[in-house]
Amino acid sequence: xxxxxxxxxxxxxxxxxxxxxxxxxxxxxxxxxxxxxxxxxxxxxxxxxxxxxxxxxxxxxxxxxxxxxxxxxxxxxxxxxxxxxxxxxxxxxxxxxxxxxxxxxxxxxxxxxxxxxxxxxxxxxxxxxxxxxxxxxxxxxxxxxxxxxxxxxxxxxxxxxxxxxxxxxxxxxxxxxxxxxxxxxxxxxxxxxxxxxxxxxxxxxxxxxxxxxxxxxxxxxxxxxxxxxxxxxxxxxxxxxxxxx
Amino acid sequence: xxxxxxxxxxxxxxxxxxxxxxxxxxxxxxxxxxxxxxxxxxxxxxxxxxxxxxxxxxxxxxxxxxxxxxxxxxxxxxxxxxxxxxxxxxxxxxxxxxxxxxxxxxxxxxxxxxxxxxxxxxxxxxxxxxxxxxxxxxxxxxxxxxxxxxxxxxxxxxxxxxxxxxxxxxxxxxxxxxxxxxxxxxxxxxxxxxxxxxxxxxxxxxxxxxxxxxxxxxxxxxxxxxxxxxxxxxxxxxxxxxxxx
Numbered sequence: 001x002x003x004x005x006x007x008x009x010x011x012x013x014x015x016x017x018x019x020x021x022x023x024x025x026x027x028x029x030x031x032x033x034x035x036x037x038x039x040x041x042x043x044x045x046x047x048x049x050x051x052x053x054x055x056x057x058x059x060x061x062x063x064x065x066x067x068x069x070x071x072x073x074x075x076x077x078x079x080x081x082x083x084x085x086x087x088x089x090x091x092x093x094x095x096x097x098x099x100x101x102x103x104x105x106x107x108x109x110x111x112x113x114x115x116x117x118x119x120x121x122x123x124x125x126x127x128x129x130x131x132x133x134x135x136x137x138x139x140x141x142x143x144x145x146x147x148x149x150x151x152x153x154x155x156x157x158x159x160x161x162x163x164x165x166x167x168x169x170x171x172x173x174x175x176x177x178x179x180x181x182x183x184x185x186x187x188x189x190x191x192x193x194x195x196x197x198x199x200x201x202x203x204x205x206x207x208x209x210x211x212x213x214x215x216x217x218x219x220x221x222x223x224x225x226x227x228x229x230x231x232x233x234x235x236x237x238x239x240x241x242x243x244x245x
Numbered sequence: 246x247x248x249x250x251x252x253x254x255x256x257x258x259x260x261x262x263x264x265x266x267x268x269x270x271x272x273x274x275x276x277x278x279x280x281x282x283x284x285x286x287x288x289x290x291x292x293x294x295x296x297x298x299x300x301x302x303x304x305x306x307x308x309x310x311x312x313x314x315x316x317x318x319x320x321x322x323x324x325x326x327x328x329x330x331x332x333x334x335x336x337x338x339x340x341x342x343x344x345x346x347x348x349x350x351x352x353x354x355x356x357x358x359x360x361x362x363x364x365x366x367x368x369x370x371x372x373x374x375x376x377x378x379x380x381x382x383x384x385x386x387x388x389x390x391x392x393x394x395x396x397x398x399x400x401x402x403x404x405x406x407x408x409x410x411x412x413x414x415x416x417x418x419x420x421x422x423x424x425x426x427x428x429x430x431x432x433x434x435x436x437x438x439x440x441x442x443x444x445x446x447x448x449x450x451x452x453x454x455x456x457x458x459x460x461x462x463x464x465x466x467x468x469x470x471x472x473x474x475x476x477x478x479x480x481x482x483x484x485x486x487x488x489x490x
Contacts (some may be wrong), residue, residue, distance in 0.1 A: 006315075007297035019284040020276045024269055027294070031265045039264040042296035048326070049272075051287035052252030070251075077326045081293070174284070176277065 004082030006044040012233045013083025013106060015074045017049035018056065018090035019174055022205030022226075026089040029230035034237075043237045046081050048074040056092035057136040068096045072103055079106050085236045087111075087229050091203050092134050094142045107236065111229050112146035115201055118228030119152060126151030129223075130192030130200035132185075132207055134170075135162060143203050143225075155197050157188060165191075166204075173206040181210030186218050199223045249327030251289040257478045258328025258351060260319045262294040263301065263335035267450035267471075271334040274475035279482075288482040291326050293319040301337035302381040313341045317348055324351050330481045332356075332474050336448050337379055339387045352481065356474050357391035360446055363473035364397060367444075371396030374468075375437030375445035377411060377430075377452050388448055388470075400442050402433060410436075411449075418451040426455035431463050444468050 004011060012030070016023030027045065036042045053071060058064030071093060078086055085107040088094060094111055101108045119129065131143055131154045138144075144154045157166065165188045169181035185207060192200050201223050202208050208224045249256060257275070261268030272290065281287045298316060303309030316338060323331055330352040333339060339356055346353045364374065376388055376399045383389075389399040402411060410433040414426035430452060434445050446468050447453050453469045 006295050009297065017284070017287070017289065020287045020290075021273070024272045024276065027269050027272070027292075028266070031269065036296075039262070039296040039300075042262070042265045044262065044295045044297060045265075045292070046322075046326075047290070047292040047294065049292065050251050050289045051281075051284040052254065052289060055284075077291075081322045081326050175282070 004084075007040065009044055009237060010084040011044045011046055011082045012237060013075075013078035013086040014045060014047040014049075014089055015071060015078065015086060015093070016047055016089040017051040018053055018093060019206070020049055020051050021173070021176075021209065023047060023049045023089045025205065025209055026087070026226055026230060029227055030233050033227070033230045033234045043234065046078060046083050048078050050074060056090065056095065057134055060092070060095055060136040060140060067093065068099055071096060071100060075100055075104050075106070075108070079104065085109065085233065087233050089226070089229075090205060091137045091142060091225065095136065095140045109229060109232050109236075110146065111203075111225050112143045114228045114232040115143065115203070115223070115225045116146045116150040116152065118231065119147075119199065119201075119223060120150055122223075124152075124199050124223070127198060128153045128155050128196045130155050130189070130195070130197030131203050132157065132166060132188055132192070132200060133203035137203055143201065147201075155192055155195050157191060161188065161191060169210050170204065170206045173210045178210055179213065182214050185210045186214050189218050189221055193221055201225055249329075252285065254289055254482060255329040256289045256291055256327045257482060258320075258323035258331040259290060259292040259294075259334055260316060260323065260331060260338070261292055261334040262296040263298055263338055265294055265296050268292065268294045268334045270450065270454070271332070271471055271475060274472055275478050278472070278475045278479045288479065291323055291328050293323050295319055301335065301340065302379060305337070305340055305381045305385060312338065313344055316341060316345055320345055320349050320351070320353070324349065330354065330478065332478050334450070334471075336382045336387060336450065336470065340381070340385045354474060354477050354481075355391065356448075356470050357388040359473045359477040360388065360448070360468070360470045361391050361395040361397065363476060364392075364444065364468060365395055367468075369397075369444050369468075372443060373398045373400050373441045375400050375434070375440070375442035376448055377402070377433055377437070377445060378448035380407065382448055388446065392446075400437055400440050402436065406433065406436060414455050415449065415451045418455045423455050423458065427459050430455045431459050434459075434463050434466055438466055446470055
């Protein structure tokens with residue numbers, strides 16, 4: 001199949017809106033990860049930011065309708081408008097990755113896979129890494145299997161810390177009160193490092209937003225899965241521009 | 246014509262990429278302007294961010310190809326994917342507004358019109374308002390005619406102040422040195438107020454970024470045209486949700 005190009009560059013699609021600020025944050029990361037000295041060297045991006053997609057966690061726990069039909073609809077529209085490679089700007093949504101991939105003619109990136117590849121390319125030694133994510137992301141092993149395939153064992157917070165630190169921080173970020181999230185997320189990172197993690201994977205799009213104003217030594221311990229996904233978009237666009245498959 | 250809805254909400258389209266960071270800034274403003282307490286209350290947005298669109302100022306001055314065909318292509322794709330109302334996240338691109346509007350079945354917002362409506366709804370009295378913008382935006386009267394239709398006379402900087410204050414400030418912002426832009430832009434605002442402006446319209450996407458750290462009394466005199474465009478998107482989406490035409 002032939003994918004549309006714009007000025008010789010193929011188009012990245014972003015399935016987003018889960019939530020909307022996380023999508024904006026992801027777009028900024030793609031822009032910042034692009035080696036460009038002027039507008040025209042940046043990547044063409046089409047974004048389908050639809051916050052009406054049903055709650056992913058609720059559906060996994062059988063408490064809400066499935067988001068899959070609306071996500072498949074989004075992927076279809078992104079392909080229709082010309083996207084050749086699609087990133088999903090939501091960790092938990094990757095629970096439906098295989099169903100989305102099967103129905104898609106575009107390349108669909110997986111945030112667990114791009115994270116594992118990012119840790120390897122940074123030279124992070126095999127062994128324990130921390131993972132901060134929603135219960136649903138953790139329980140459905142969106143990261144663990146792919147990290148494990150590259151030699152990384154995932155350490156997660158105990159349930160009581162997830163409830164006390166992680167969820168209140170996510171709610172603060174979604175309510176645009178990022179400052180209130182900082183101390184909660186700093187403690188979450190410190191607890192995983194105390195448990196043996198050499199690096200802490202931020203596997204929920206709200207977490208890097210909440211940690212942006214954290215102390216420098218805390219931020220240095222973190223690996224933002226969204227950064228890795230953005231870098232994978234830039235790598236795909238660069239390879240495509242150069243004529244690679 | 247029937248426009249696609251998502252969970253009862255109609256879809257906003259954004260023609261962007263001019264430049265890419267200005268598009269991200271605009272999306273953030275739409276999100277922040279939306280009265281929402283959870284994801285599902287935010288507006289569905291589809292963004293066509295294509296930095297390959299030829300330089301608008303260069304084309305206006307006869308030094309480059311026209312951006313119009315690529316902008317019309319973007320509008321067509323945004324409509325095809327379901328957008329019922331489209332905002333253009335670039336001031337100078339509005340030079341081609343009529344051509345874009347004629348070929349479009351979606352409602353196409355005009356940043357000069359939404360700015361004038363924003364000034365009216367804030368209760369700014371008719372009379373002189375300042376306008377800080379590129380030479381191309383000013384010379385092609387993107388703002389002046391629409392402000393004038395609402396009773397506002399546009400005051401602009403004399404050419405020597407544009408060259409001494411505005412352009413160096415824009416270059417500082419584009420080089421991520423926003424601090425250096427602050428005193429230049431503060432002086433630009435003060436000069437327009439000294440000339441009689443009751444409010445100063447920021448009609449260039451780099452200017453509000455440069456003024457974000459300006460003195461509070463300076464910021465209180467400014468009116469960010471991008472904010473007004475974002476508010477118009479939210480108002481359209483709210484009216485549509487409520488069943489208005």
